[in-house]
Amino acid sequence: MSESTTQANGITLCHEEFGAATAPPLVLIMGLAAPMTWWDDDFCEQLAARGFRVVRFDNRDAGRSQRMSGRADVVRAYLLRAAPYSVADMADDTAGLLDALGIERAHVVGASMGGMIAQTLAIRHPRRVRSLTSIMSTTGSRLIGHPSPRAAASMLAPQPRSRAEYVELLVKTFRLIGSPGYPFDEQRMRARAERTFDRGVNPGGAARQLAAILSTRDRTAALRRLTLPSLVVHGARDPLVHVSGGRATARALRADLDVVPGMGHDLPQEIWPRVLDGIERVAARA
Template identity: 55%
Template sequence: MPSSAEVAVSEELFAPVGRGTELCYQTFGSPDGEPLLLVMGLGAPMTWWDPGLCADLARAGFHVVRFDNRDAGRSTVLAGRVSRSTLVRAFAGTRVRAPYSLTDLADDAFGLLDHLGLESAHVVGVSMGGMIAQTMAIARPERVDSLTSIMSTTGKRSVGWQHPALLPRMIAPRKPGREAYVAGSMVFARLTGSPAYPEPEDAMRRRFEETWDRGVHPEGVARQMLAVVSQPNRGARLHGVRVPTLVVHGLADRMVHVSGGRATAAAVPGAELLLIDGMGHDLPVPLHETFVNAIRRTAERSSGV
C-alpha cells in the first residue's frame, strides 16, 4: 500500500509546446521521483485523473504530471468546425481530412516533456490517451520509459468497437448551459461506467461541474473525435515496441470493447494484459490500488528491478 505521507501538488501551470499551442498541466509529488505522464481521453480534462490516484502514484515513487490535451480544459482551443455528417462518414470508414492527428497530440505531449526538461517518462494513457501513449512509444521509444495503455485499442476497426447505442448520444447536439451539461454527462457516464464499481452520484456531479467550470469545448471534442476515428491501425508498428508495456481493460467496457485491449497486448512483445471483471470505461476509486501496483510493477521492468 502507498504510504499516507503528504504529497506536494503544484498549481495549474501552462507550457508552450509549439505551433501556437499551450497545455495546462499540474504536478504531484517530488521532482526527484520517476517522471510519470498521464494522458487523458476524448474530450476529458486532466482533472478526470482523480487527485487521489495522482497522490497514490506520487507516494509510489513517481513525479506525476497530468495535463489537458489541446481542445480540452484550459489548454489551447483551436478553431474550425467539424460537421456531424463528417463524423458519421468517418465512423463509417470514409476517408476524411482531420484538423489534426494522434501524432500531433503525441507531439504536444513530447513538447510538455521538453518544457519540463524531461528526457523521458513513464507514460500512462486512457482511451484516446492510450492511443496517444502508444503513438509516443512507436515514434520516440527512447523518451518512453514504460507504456501503460488503459481501456484503449490499436486503431484496427475490427477490434475495440463501441456499443451501437453510444454513437448517436456522442454526436447528438447538447442543450446549452451548465446544468444541462452536467445532467447529460451523468446519463452518459452511467451508460459507460463500471457496473461493479458505480461512481457515487455526488462525486459524479462534482466531477462534471468542475469540468464545465474549467472549460467545455464541444467543437474541440469533435476535432479530437475525428483524430480518433481517422487514426491508422498501429498493430504492425506496435510489434516493434520494446519498452515495458502494460495493457489494462475492463471486461464490461461499452465504449471500447475489450477486444481492443487484447489486440494491443498481443501486438506488443512481452506486454502484460490485465483484464478486470466489472470494470467499464472509467477509473473507479476501488481499483486505484490495483492501477498503482500495476503501473509501479511495469515501471520496475524498465529499470530491471
C-alpha cells in the first residue's frame, strides 16, 4: 500500500490500492474538498478483506492530485451553470484512471459529491461500471436534497490557512453535519483534519469543486436508463443533502435503498458493517 501518481484524462491523479491485484476492482470516490484518505484506511482494508482490489484516489483539486486553474463564482455556477470544470469532467477523470490502471470494469462507490461523480461515470461510461453504490448523494435535481440553512452556510465559510484553524473548522463542521445518532469522535476527527492538512489543502480547488456541483444538471432521466445493480445509502438525519436526494436517486436507479437511522453526512465506524455488507451484496449481483 503506497501512493502513486498517474496521468488520467490529461491530468495527474494521486491514487492508492488495497488488496490483491487479481481481485475484482472497486473504486472509491470521495466528496467535496476531501482527499482519498477520508475513505479510512481501516474501511479500505475491510473491503479488501472481503475480496476486492480497492482503489482510492484524490479527485482533481484535492489532496495530492493536480491543482486546476480558473476562478469559481458560486452564484454564476448556480444561475448560469458555468464553472471551470464539471462533474462530468471528474467522472471522465475516473474513467481515465481505470484506463491507466488497466481496469476494464469496476464496482464504483461514491460519497456525497463522489456519489454524483459515480452516477455520472455510470451514465457516461456504462460499460466501465459493474455495480454502483451512491452514498449520501442526490440526482442533481434542484427540487430535492436541499441542505439546511446552517449546513449550507458551513459550505460557504472562508477557508482557513493555518493548520490549527483548519483543524478547528473541520471539527466544527462535522459536529454540525455529522451523525447525531452516534457519538462524535473528536479525537478521530482531529487526526483526520491534521492528516488532511499535512497532505495539502486547496481552498481554490474547494471553490471550483463546489461550482462544479452547483452547475450540474438533473441526472434523473439518464439514471432511469441505467440497468446495473445499484445501492443507495443515505442518512435519515443528513443536514447537508436531505434524505429526499437519496430517495430520488434510488427511485431513478430502481436501486436498493438503505436509509440509516441517526446517520448524518458522514460514515461513523458503527455503521461500517452495514455499509460494507451492502456494497458486497450489490457487487455480488453483478
